[in-house]
Amino acid sequence: MQRLLIGALLFLPSPAHAHLVGMEFGDFYAGALHLIVAPEHVAILITLACIAAFQSRNVARWILIALPVGLGFGGAAAMIWTTEIPTTLIGLSLAMLGIAAAAALRVHLAVLIAASVLVAGLHGFTNALPAADGGADPLLYTLGAMSAGTVLGTIGIAAATVLAARHRMVPMAYRIVAGWITASGAMYGALSLAA
Amino acid sequence: MFFLRTLVLVVASALILPSVALAHSAEGIAGGAISGFLHPLAGPDHLLAMLAVGLWGAQLGRPLIYALPIVFPLIMALGGVLGIMSVPMIAVELGIALSALVLGLAIIAAFRAPVPIAIALVALFAVFHGYAHGAELPSAAEPLAYGLGFVVATGLVHLAGVAIGLLNERPPAGPTVVRAGGGFVALSGAYFTAAAVGIV
Secondary structure (H helix, E strand, O other): OHHHHHHHHHOOOOOOOOOOOOHHHHHHHHHHHHHHHHHHHHHHHHHHHHHHHHOHHHHHHHHHHHHHHHHHHHHHHHHOOOOOOHHHHHEEEEEEEHHHHHHHOOOOOOHHHHHHHHHHHHHHHHHHHHHHEEEEOHHHHHHHHHHHHHHHHHEEEHHHHHHHHHHHHHHHHHHHHHHHHHHHHHHHHHHHHHH | OOOHHHHHHHHHHHHHOOOOOOOOOOOHHHHHHHHHHHHHHHHHHHHHHHHHHHHHHHHHEEEEEEEEHHHHHHHHHHHHHHHHHHOOOOOOOHHHHHHHHHHHHHHHHHOOOHHHHHHHHHHHHHHHHOOOOOOOOOEEEHHHHHHHHHHHHHHHHHHHHHHHHHHHHHHOOHHHHHHHHHHHHHHHHHHHHHOOOOOO
């Protein structure tokens, strides 16, 4: 009887919500999606995953804590201090982290945490700035960005770490990708500066 | 032999493909990425030199097989920064033309350059290529998407060169094919050099 009831529950249709904004969670999804669709934010998550692959597991897992903390601080700062920061800094952050990954640097734990929080804070700030200007709920928007960053970061870092141990050419592919991200970041920074 | 036949078939098929007319040019991130991706592929001098970097890297083996495709886009981006900032530089076109000539000759001769020399040579040429691209960048393009498209296209051409260069490990025909590829790049480079100094 119990099994039958559980089975019947599984077949119950879930309600369809046409307007998530009406549930007051729209800003949460907006924050999450904004982080996912902006190439600069995705590129930094990929770079952090590449860096993690070159660290020991004990060190790499700290990125997963530093990432949402930084995104949270950045989001909170954007709500208080709504001044735009030069996009050149975003390019610079990509270039700096990209170089560390391309060189397969093994970074000291404290340095890695500090750099991760700083860079995630920078990206969290630029991600949340449009929301602060647009009147979105700051808490939901920032929580959305933190959640998306944590999910993507976890998947990326786990995948990068596991794959790196599978084949000797995989770390080399990470270094090549990181080199490309560094180059893109440098060009982005220069183009922003020139514009 | 099967690989070579397939390669020839693919290249021949690609040559007879019609070019596509696009009714709606992409804008924003997609437009920037597409524009950046196509930019390094549009000039034969750039294309052949980048292909030669991969070919030579494969001929030289580890660590240069992966070091050169990392170094070239990195230094090219720095050259691009100089171009974007309009920093004066001399003989850019000549530098690009010479890169195809010199790298082509290195492949023909199967020149086993020491690692620092190979990296320095490729880095030097990358500055010229990057500068030319940087100076020609459309100011309206979405900057990061453009840069990503541009760098990824460059990297993929290197990897194509590496893939062809791996034929070097399949004697007796493989090394000859690679060196013949180098010959084609060198001949083209000689023409580009002659054009750059105004002979042709």
